[in-house]
Amino acid sequence: MNTGVKITAFAAALAATFGTAYGVGKGVGPVEEPAKAGHGEHAAQEPRQEPADGHAGHEQGAAAPASSLPGGLQISQDGYTLALETPTPAVGRSTLKFSVKDASGRKVTAFTTEHGKELHFIVASRDLTTFRHLHPVKAADGTWTVDADLPAAGGYKAFADFKPAVKGARGVTLGADLSVPGAYAPKPLPAVAPTATVDGYQVRLGGVLDPGRAGELKLTVTKAGKPVTDLEPYLGAYGHLVALRDGDLAYLHVHPNEGGPGPDVSFTATAPSAGTYRLFLDFRHGGKVRTASFTVTAGAKGAAPAPTAPAPKESGTGEAGHDAGGHTHG
Template sequence: MNTGVKITVFAAALAATFGTAYGVGAGVGPVGAPAEPAHGGRHAAQAPAGSAGHGGHDQAAAQGPAAGGLQVSEGGYTLSLDTPQVAAGQGELRFSVKDAQGRKVTAYKTEHGKELHFIVASRDLTVYRHLHPVRAGDGTWSAPVDLPAPGAYKAFADFAPAAGGAKNVTLGADLSVPGAYAPNPMPPAARTADVDGYQVALGGTLEPGKAGELKLTVSKDGKPVTDLEPYLGAYGHLVALRAGDLAYLHVHPNEGGPGPDVSFTATAPSAGTYRLFLDFQHQGTVRTAAFTVTAGGGAEPVAEPAASPAAGAAVEESGEHSH
């Protein structure tokens, strides 16, 4: 059996009630300046040599390392958004990572083909963007982005500075799109997702404090896809966000490929609701399949995606892989 990449995130304190469908409230109203950043710990996704996980192993409480993406500043590094507020639709995000002296970082380790991985997600977890920003010589990063509607979002920067042998750091900062806003309900738990004519089936369970395999199987027109293409050096990338505080983790699959199965060994840090986002590439295009899963609280029912806007959110999530 292949050695897995272990998901080990845990938050020392939740920024909002854990297990809620979204972390910004259920009311309808305008969104203006971004909220103050939530605080927590760092993530750790530990992998053996030859696999593609991200590191970071500070211990916080007996359950394990703290969660990633809950802090805007950590380990002497700060995520600074030049554009903490953008208009709905097509726009551009600009940001930098600053060191303890306030200088923009210009040297990074290259991991999975990139110096820095950048994720944007809505607080209600129905919009997901995996961006690939470009760094200018002065350390300023920029990337085009399409955020479809007003609301509260969060940006995550996952990187390893070149200086001082630093391990991976994941920082998170609040981002907003002004306008009247009503959060969407959490998409229902389902074992299959349809994305641009592809079907992705999720097997396995996510249990708090217990390692288990999550296997995602890609098919098209009822036939298994056996020629998945490497994307950033892997046949699939998985990002998981915890409902309520958006604790972040970014891991890569167990050895194997090129399909139809992409598997991960995962341990949930706590009971609750999570959104899983699987990026996979086929015929030159990257697509994203999204799932809502529950860790703990009994067996999760197997359900087909409903014919509703919430269930169709995976289409929205699949469309943004900017380079």
């Protein structure tokens, strides 16, 4: 059971895909509950220091200095590079292949298991309406392979979150662009709302995501109006949360505080800056993983509270938001 939050910090610039301005849509305010007091185990640290477990940047609720940036903004970091072998997949079901290469250009084959996997691989569309948390299979030569459903043409970002099996190695989150050929029509960012509905489950988000300050995000899962008190572990926890910043898709990967097995799953998170973010919560119940997604605004002081009406009804396929979700397991 993971008891803290970990946020990766890297610095880089990000090139736009297709020459199109991404980051459409604005949130109207933070979610409605005030942040709770920080837990004792989430002591502030400097973001660039290595945590005791060597997983870099996944801080224990620390406030990041203004000069730091979150993870996923670089294709290379700490001597490792994310090499996509299929950078232009077709619309629909495609097989993605990639590897992580070391400073000498060799494919890395040895990784440390973190949260149940050697490597976590996530693909999100530039307009943040499609989200895929995938579980690729590694070949003996270090090539990873996974099938992914990419429903529309346009720009996507692939993230590899891993820790090399090298003494003293830090955790790394790398990001690389995917381009799906075809006519591109970005969707507007879903509006800020405190609830999301997926597969008959309702997930309510409480708390505030603040820039530079740790705060608690509490997600409560219900079904047919009744609390779900028997959530099942997924990747070693009762919930798995990823946050992506609108515009550059800066990546925050957080894990829950103590608690469970439901209906509440609590996280401590620090936004690296003011702005609009998409949150994607993976949870397992009844043997199936589902994803609920939310749009939130960090740093909107004095903004109107989030709407109290539930989000629009979504697909019953385990996908939240427009097309969030999708889990391919190796």
